[in-house]
Amino acid sequence: MVDAATLPPQTPPSDSNKARLGGQMTNSAHKRGSAHTIVLGNEKGGSGKTTTAMHVIALLLHEGARVGSMDLDGRQRSLTRYVENRKAWADGAGVNLVMPDHVVLPRSDLDTVSEAQAAERAAFETAFARLSSENDFVVIDCPGTDSFLSRLGHAAADTLITPMNDSFVDFDLLGRVDPQTWKIKGPSVYSEMVWESRKRRVMADGGKIDWIVMRNRLSTLAAKNKRRVENVLDALADRIGFRLAPGFGERVIFREMFPSGLTLLDLRSQGVDTPLSMSHVAARAEVRGLLDELELPTDWRQAKSEAPVERAVGAY
Numbered sequence: 001m002v003d004a005a006t007l008p009p010q011t012p013p014s015d016s017n018k019a020r021l022g023g024q025m026t027n028s029a030h031k032r033g034s035a036h037t038i039v040l041g042n043e044k045g046g047s048g049k050t051t052t053a054m055h056v057i058a059l060l061l062h063e064g065a066r067v068g069s070m071d072l073d074g075r076q077r078s079l080t081r082y083v084e085n086r087k088a089w090a091d092g093a094g095v096n097l098v099m100p101d102h103v104v105l106p107r108s109d110l111d112t113v114s115e116a117q118a119a120e121r122a123a124f125e126t127a128f129a130r131l132s133s134e135n136d137f138v139v140i141d142c143p144g145t146d147s148f149l150s151r152l153g154h155a156a157a158d159t160l161i162t163p164m165n166d167s168f169v170d171f172d173l174l175g176r177v178d179p180q181t182w183k184i185k186g187p188s189v190y191s192e193m194v195w196e197s198r199k200r201r202v203m204a205d206g207g208k209i210d211w212i213v214m215r216n217r218l219s220t221l222a223a224k225n226k227r228r229v230e231n232v233l234d235a236l237a238d239r240i241g242f243r244l245a246p247g248f249g250e251r252v253i254f255r256e257m258f259p260s261g262l263t264l265l266d267l268r269s270q271g272v273d274t275p276l277s278m279s280h281v282a283a284r285a286e287v288r289g290l291l292d293e294l295e296l297p298t299d300w301r302q303a304k305s306e307a308p309v310e311r312a313v314g315a316y
């Protein structure tokens, strides 16, 4: 059993982590339009950020929303490659596939940290201001490491989705667990980074970040480890302020579609002649289940033709 009562609510970052997060708090704010911003983040590679980002993008596009997408992993560029593959596949097949308004931001290679951060901030703010005033949603895919660009992305979030593999290795970035008793000992580096981003957001415009943790690549087996992770996550959710979403199962189809740039949501589009297997149907239901859990605003449907409203969000 897990006992979260030993932790203070919303435990603040340790001093060492504050330093790691970039020192001085600033009250500056990014200018943006009325788009709702969804950020995919954690400090772990291979947990499903890019796969989830592309499926959320496709789902919203199929709903009729205008979607801007931003790839902050300028080194791996996985989301960018996904979008490029999608465009190439659609052009090759002569199919009119729904596409996001996509931007990739490379890391600055300027010599000093302050110069590099200033350049990255300027590039982020320019891209973000445009995407959020011209779209209903902006979906931001972050790298699996702590970086200045990733922090900028987190501070712009309305909704933050953190996919994690069903393992205590991934859980370790959210909270520390006693190996004997399975009790939670405290929050970890990534939770502290989110805590800091939330604080910046509140100071800048009073806005809140709705944080959703989703377990990815779940096995169908009711293993002991799976139940343990579930219990510990339940306990940690209240303590550090996230909601738990059901997540996606371990399915080969999530891996297969990258080269074509297609997602499970496209399989019924005109010109995409892929017969739906049971596994496809189940996986589509999981993606739709995630969207339901996100509780995203729906006012964009009515407000589509209205002029964008400028507002501020937290910034590093």
Ligand SMILES: Nc1ncnc2c1ncn2[C@@H]1O[C@H](COP(=O)(O)OP(=O)(O)O)[C@@H](O)[C@H]1O
Binding pocket: 044, 045, 046, 047, 048, 049, 050, 051, 052, 078, 144, 216, 217, 218, 248, 249, 250, 251, 252, 253, 254, 255, 256
């Ligand atoms: N639910 C899933 N089932 C099977 N494979 C998955 C699933 N989600 C992601 N993958 C695969 O896991 C790898 C890492 O996913 P990715 O989305 O690139 O993670 P991240 O962006 O967090 O590094 C990729 O090969 C991807 O195809």
Ligand SMILES: [Mg+2]
Binding pocket: 049, 050, 051, 073, 078, 079, 141, 142, 143
């Ligand atoms: Mg990725």
